[in-house]
Amino acid sequence: MKSAFSELVGNTLLVVGALFPIVNPLGNTPIFLSLTRGLSGPGRTKLAQTIAINGLVLMVASIFIGTHILGFFGISLPVVQVGGGLVVVATGWALLRHSDDDDAAAPAKGPCNEANYMRQAFYPLTLPLTVGPGSIAVAITVGANRTEGSEWRWPVIVGLLIGALAIAVSIYLSYRFAERIGEALGDAAMNVVIRLSSFILVCIGVQILWNGLSTLLRTVLP
Numbered sequence: 001m002k003s004a005f006s007e008l009v010g011n012t013l014l015v016v017g018a019l020f021p022i023v024n025p026l027g028n029t030p031i032f033l034s035l036t037r038g039l040s041g042p043g044r045t046k047l048a049q050t051i052a053i054n055g056l057v058l059m060v061a062s063i064f065i066g067t068h069i070l071g072f073f074g075i076s077l078p079v080v081q082v083g084g085g086l087v088v089v090a091t092g093w094a095l096l097r098h099s100d101d102d103d104a105a106a107p108a109k110g111p112c113n114e115a116n117y118m119r120q121a122f123y124p125l126t127l128p129l130t131v132g133p134g135s136i137a138v139a140i141t142v143g144a145n146r147t148e149g150s151e152w153r154w155p156v157i158v159g160l161l162i163g164a165l166a167i168a169v170s171i172y173l174s175y176r177f178a179e180r181i182g183e184a185l186g187d188a189a190m191n192v193v194i195r196l197s198s199f200i201l202v203c204i205g206v207q208i209l210w211n212g213l214s215t216l217l218r219t220v221l222p
Contacts, residue, residue, distance in 0.1 A: 007155040008162075015163025018142055019059065022135045023167055025174035030185075030193040031095060031129060031201070033178040036117055041179065043114040047121055048175035054126040056168035059139050063160055066140035077137060078215040084133020085209025091124055092201030095194070129201075130171055134208045 036044055061069075070077065142160075174181075182190050 004153075004155045007153070008159040011156050011159025012163040012166070015059075015063070015139075015142060015160055016166055018138050019135055019163070019167055020170070022138055023055070023131060023171065025130065025167075025171045027197060027200070028129055029174045029178045029181055030190055031197050032125065032175050033182045033190070034095070034098070034194050035120075035125065035129075036178075039114070039117055043117065044179065045176055046114065047117055047125070048172050048178075050118065050121040051126050051130055051175060052168045052172035054122055055131040055171050056164055058127065058131045058136065059164040059167065060161065062136045062139035063143035063164065065143075066136070067144045070140070077140060078212040080133060080140075081137055081208050081212030082216070084128065084136065085205045085207075085212060088128045088132050088134070088205030088208060089202055090205075091128055092198050092203075092205055095198040096202060098198075132204075132208075134204060137208070 036047065039047065070080065185193065
């Protein structure tokens with residue numbers, strides 16, 4: 001029993017330790033708040049819940065069946081990193097170039113209501129902003145290594161599920177209270193944090209892109 005409990009805790013910490021720094025819900029909070037300006041408190045709560053559920057589904061699917069999905073379509077993990085890295089770079093660059101003038105013109109495009117934002121719950125708010133290609137690649141790697149290293153016993157399955165659930169809860173709490181975090185920081189500080197976070201997001205995308213390219217190049221170059 002003690003061995004099973006230790007294995008459960010170990011797998012939980014494995015998922016949290018591997019994915020939490022990459023998902024980084026606290027670091028993404030300023031960007032999330034910037035993308036949901038004009039949304040009411042209840043609307044932001046519902047959106048945060050939807051993003052957390054979407055993120056949980058993506059993480060669990062990547063851990064348990066990610067390798068099988070890639071194998072079915074004949075896609076390698078480095079190719080996922082290259083494609084995902086490009087998406088992350090494009091998203092970060094768009095946020096980096098975003099200005100207050102764009103917000104002023106936003107009402108002309110359409111009203112800021114829950115329906116408009118809920119259509120963006122999966123893309124881009126869940127993928128690639130929250131659970132991006134880097135997180136998916138790491139989750140697939142965790143599942144692949146765990147499959148090769150041991151059988152899918154219940155402590156392994158439950159531990160991986162608890163770890164993914166803990167990250168989903170952190171996503172919900174960070175996004176749920178994003179407005180309070182913004183009020184505590186102030187407009188000037190939030191603008192600085194948003195620009196820095198956007199630049200870091202571009203750098204993360206470049207790193208993911210390079211990881212995939214370097215792996216592909218090693219298979220071609222002697």
